């Protein structure tokens with residue numbers, strides 16, 4: 001049995017080294033006062049790997065093999081996966097009253113595909129909320145035109161999302177009619193029916209390190225409560241990519257603290273952190 005690393009084991013220089021690594025690889029900025037948070041998260045990885053101390057873990061991450069195998073797991077420890085169905089309702093009201101009618105007219109009614117992406121989807125509540133609304137409003141043939149992709153850097157969160165199984169407490173904002181029509185009780189929880197869940201395709205994707213061209217021609221992009229943890233540079237880069245991946249007149253939905261200087265960017269603010277891509 002390996003001994004537990006002592007608190008003193010995480011030197012300030014090592015703490016900074018881990019913070020820098022995480023920031024470089026994910027955009028996530030960890031503030032200096034997060035020492036205990038980092039200590040506990042790193043400790044979990046160290047125990048899991050059966051290592052003795054923080055330096056050993058650092059040395060492992062410095063090797064090609066260690067970096068390859070371990071970086072994703074370290075990032076998974078750091079991310080904040082909080083989410084819920086129909087989180088921040090005013091945006092979903094806008095989706096129903098303004099965005100979907102517009103996209104129906106310009107895309108679906110013309111027989112054109114409708115591309116939706118949820119960036120930083122965590123355990124799936126956000127893309128599934130969108131899928132529920134679309135499923136409920138579209139005919140079988142119209143649904144064929146819809147592609148909903150949902151991405152996150154954490155494979156663990158994505159696996160949970162693909163499962164589509166939720167606790168009652170996760171579903172507090174789901175309209176009762178949706179709950180009875182589109183969820184099945186299972187093992188004390190609720191499972192989203194497959195006809196709805198299969199509308200969403202989940203992929204692992206790092207917003208700050210991968211090529212965004214696959215998301216070109218998106219009609220609707222959600223990126224909420226994800227870039228708030230990023231440093232300024234990563235946030236700017238992601239906002240730039242978000243705008244560029246949208247089709248003209250496409251919509252971007254951000255978290256309520258993730259303000260961007262929209263009008264100068266060719267993004268018009270429509271209220272409630274919903275933006276529309278316009279000709280600058």
Ligand SMILES: C[S@@+](CC[C@H](N)C(=O)[O-])C[C@H]1O[C@@H](n2cnc3c(N)ncnc32)[C@H](O)[C@@H]1O
Pocket residue numbers: 025026027028079080081082083084087119120121122123126151152153154157205206207208223224225226255
């Ligand atoms: C707080 S959750 C937001 C979930 C959902 N969008 C919502 O608002 O309810 C933030 C998610 O962003 C993901 N994330 C953080 N950095 C990321 C990155 N560089 N690339 C992709 N996903 C990232 C995290 O794994 C986490 O699941």
